[in-house]
Amino acid sequence: MNLKKKRVNLLTSNTQLKIILKIIKVFLLASICLIPFVIIALVFTKGKMPSFSIGICLIIGSLWAIKQEFGSLKAVGFTNKSVCKHILYGMILCIIYYLTVIGVNFILGYSIGIESLSIVGIVGILCKYIIVGFSEETLCRGYVLKLIYNEKHSANKAIIVQAIIFMMIHIVNPSYGSMQQFIFPLILGILLGFLVLRQQSLWSAIVFHILLDFINDILIINKSSYIVIIGFIVISLFIGVYKRNEIYLIRNEN
Numbered sequence: 455m456n457l458k459k460k461r462v463n464l465l466t467s468n469t470q471l472k473i474i475l476k477i478i479k480v481f482l483l484a485s486i487c488l489i490p491f492v493i494i495a496l497v498f499t500k501g502k503m504p505s506f507s508i509g510i511c512l513i514i515g516s517l518w519a520i521k522q523e524f525g526s527l528k529a530v531g532f533t534n535k536s537v538c539k540h541i542l543y544g545m546i547l548c549i550i551y552y553l554t555v556i557g558v559n560f561i562l563g564y565s566i567g568i569e570s571l572s573i574v575g576i577v578g579i580l581c582k583y584i585i586v587g588f589s590e591e592t593l594c595r596g597y598v599l600k601l602i603y604n605e606k607h608s609a610n611k612a613i614i615v616q617a618i619i620f621m622m623i624h625i626v627n628p629s630y631g632s633m634q635q636f637i638f639p640l641i642l643g644i645l646l647g648f649l650v651l652r653q654q655s656l657w658s659a660i661v662f663h664i665l666l667d668f669i670n671d672i673l674i675i676n677k678s679s680y681i682v683i684i685g686f687i688v689i690s691l692f693i694g695v696y697k698r699n700e701i702y703l704i705r706n707e708n
Contacts, residue, residue: 469605476523476601477619480593484508484515509585516592523601530596531656540653544661547649547689552669554688559675567674579671580664587664594620594643595650595659609651617643637679641686642666649693 491507520530528534559566571579594616602612620643621636646659653659670677 473601473605476519477598480512480515480519480597482515483518484511487511487514505582506585509582509589512589512593513585516589516597520592520597520600523597530592530600531650531654532596533655533657536655537657540655540657541661543653544658545665547658547662547692548665548669550692551666551685551689552673555677555681555685556673556675558681558684562676564676565674569672569674571672576672580668583664583667583671586667587660590620590623591646591656591660591663594623595646596656599647599650613644613647613651616647619643638682641683645686645690645693648690652694 488507488511491503491511495501495503517527520527524530556566598616598619599612602615603609606612617640621639624639625636646663649662650656650659
């Protein structure tokens with residue numbers, strides 16, 4: 455019995471190590487892709503890199519890893535089926551979230567406004583968050599979620615691990631407070647993980663993520679922790695995380 459347990463533990467350790475190495479490989483490739491941006495920044499802009507450079511490199515690393523591991527982008531949720539429906543669903547979720555947050559602000563008597571920005575400024579912010587949203591969703595809800603599920607055969611473990619990685623990416627973000635940089639990305643990562651599994655598509659999560667960040671940047675409202683959490687609770691009801699029988703696993707598609 456002890457020998458069998460040791461073999462099981464060894465297999466588990468090997469599987470975990472293999473998963474970790476595969477995820478590290480994505481970041482290593484992204485780092486290599488970042489080298490030209492660093493050189494250009496050092497030569498021409500006194501070391502200041504464009505804000506989108508890391509996102510682009512993560513996209514390259516993630517797409518390469520997906521093709522290597524699964525052979526097709528469809529396998530992780532880049533499906534051609536009902537794309538418009540999934541995009542609309544992501545937009546509706548974001549509208550519901552911000553209607554909730556704005557509603558709570560209004561009820562509590564907080565002022566609500568919009569940043570004064572030029573058209574060029576708005577387009578620039580939107581482009582930045584398109585890259586950010588696409589890169590983070592491709593890595594976390596695309597590659598990592600599918601990788602963990604294939605190895606562990608557990609949707610719950612896959613959702614938790616990808617959410618933790620999503621949280622770790624945001625820890626270095628200086629715009630987050632001490633609590634926010636841990637709690638909010640973790641909660642959002644879990645919600646979007648369930649969303650991807652339920653929709654069997656990445657498009658809803660990508661659109662929601664992009665709009666969430668974009669509107670957050672241009673909207674002037676009270677963004678206290680409890681208000682944001684209320685918003686997350688409301689959208690979780692619409693995603694359907696409370697109905698386990700509605701959660702599906704991403705199918706392998708060739």
